Amino acid sequence: VKGFVSLVGAGPGDPELLTRKALRRLSEADLVLYDALVAPEVLALAAGARRFPVGKRAGRHTVTQEGIHHAMVRAARRGLRVVRLKGGDPFVFGRGGEEALALKAARVPFEVVPGVSAAIAAPASASIPVTHRGLSSALVVLSGHAEEAWRPVVDSLAPHSATVVVLMGLAGRAALAAALVARGWRRSTPSAVVWSASRPDSASWRGPLSSLHKAEPGEALAGAPGTIVIGEVVSLAAALAPVVAEARAAQGGLR
Amino acid sequence: VKGFVSLVGAGPGDPELLTRKALRRLSEADLVLYDALVAPEVLALAAGARRFPVGKRAGRHTVTQEGIHHAMVRAARRGLRVVRLKGGDPFVFGRGGEEALALKAARVPFEVVPGVSAAIAAPASASIPVTHRGLSSALVVLSGHAEEAWRPVVDSLAPHSATVVVLMGLAGRAALAAALVARGWRRSTPSAVVWSASRPDSASWRGPLSSLHKAEPGEALAGAPGTIVIGEVVSLAAALAPVVAEARAAQGGLR
Secondary structure (H helix, E strand, O other), X not given: XXXXXXXXXXXXXXXXXXXXXXXXXXXXXXXXXEOOOOOHHHHOOOOOOEXXXXXXXXXXXXXXXXXXXXXHHHHHHOOOEXXXXXXXXXXXXXOHHHHHHHHHHOOOOXXXXXXXOHHHHHHHXXXXXXXXXXXXXXXXXXXXXXXXXXXXXXXXXOOOOOEEEEEOOOXXXXXXXXXHHHHOOOOOOEEEXXXXXXXXXXXXXXXXXXXXXXXXXXXXXXXXXXXXXXOHHHHHHHHHHHHHHHHHHHHOOOO | OOOEEEXXXXXXXXXXXXXXHHHXXXXXXXXXXXXXXXXXXXXXXXXXXXXXXXXXXXXXXOOOHHHHHHHHHHHHHOOOEEEEEEOEOOOOOOOHHXXXXXXXXXOOOEEEEOOOOHHHHHHHHOOOOOXXXXXXXEEEEEXXXXXXXXXXXXXXXXXXXXXXXXXXXXXXXXXXXXXHHHXXXXXXXXXXXXXXXXXXXXXXXXXXXXXHHHOOOOHHHOOOOEEEEEOHHHHHHHHHHHHHHHHHHHHOOOO
């Protein structure tokens, strides 16, 4: 096989949060197979490549997982430099491991290029540090996509022993909050939802865990995916957010 | 205050895993205050800046946390563009929250630039995806620095319900493994330690949880910090590693 596949993390959305390596791979790519959530400004960096969407949005697949494997392998066998571009990091709920195994089975050379994960950057984009001395020294990252995936963790983890970040969990947020309260988390536990993290249209909601089901991003982002953050660190957002806003204004020439 | 402070994540080590924004901030900086673990090749990208080490190594601080706050504030008041450069991500055990609060108290404009966290990139550098369908759909990130920080999580979390990644935990790895086994984790649970992740001298160890205390990186990296990974996903390393090695050889002109 003469071609090469890079499984690349695109980060949380802001094209400035791409890694240098991701930028290099995009600029040299012949073919980019991208997830639905990758920002258009990121895709535009692969100016010389043919670009195809293969991701799913709101549960609807445009291409099956096997179809993605097949497309990567076929392109690599034709000698192409392929970038498989994923939101965040390829190994955090990104099916990067499955795609890597499929490439290995087909003897296609590949690499994994880590990206900035939304699990950390989405809270940061709402001025929430996932760890903070005295408030939280542990981070739990869950997928909210299927309840059986988060249940064993939520039902066992000692209340208030970690910051809990849930990706793809908006649809099930009422059940998640109820399970945490049933486990002993205070109903007043500071909670947040961040939509479109690190993007110009970013929005966030903050409130007590018991009100998480009410979190809505406003009309423009209705139905958009969001990242849930639960834990005392969310209370820092109020202290840090105004400075960030001032800083943005003060930045001037800085991007 | 005319100056500006960027709290920047330097990623896991490889300068190619810096974000574009981090690179921009480094190239425009007047002053860089960096942690001991930041790679020399990353620092070299701040060619026009004065550069001072302020981090701690193996528990020995070169500058106190208050001293770091003071230095950032003083430089910003003199109108300098300051980069506070941290390994990984500023908000994952990086004291970014504390430094942000200090800057806010002094009314210094600042921003946080997320980085690729070693919690995800160190396992990836040893061909271990932190999540994988059928093996793990949750990630727990702990600091091993102080036992009271990880105890409540380790003593409560249901065995085998998540991938456990421990940063700064090598010194206490025997106690950690014992606590997990006492909680009901199988002694055979696949485990790994990754040293110098994403760097040319990277090394890793793999074995059962019950042997974690024996993990050693070899003489060149003796005493170096390492990232611990515990969970079934570690078993994928064997399947993925050879292809990664082949891929490196096949890469040719690619970096």
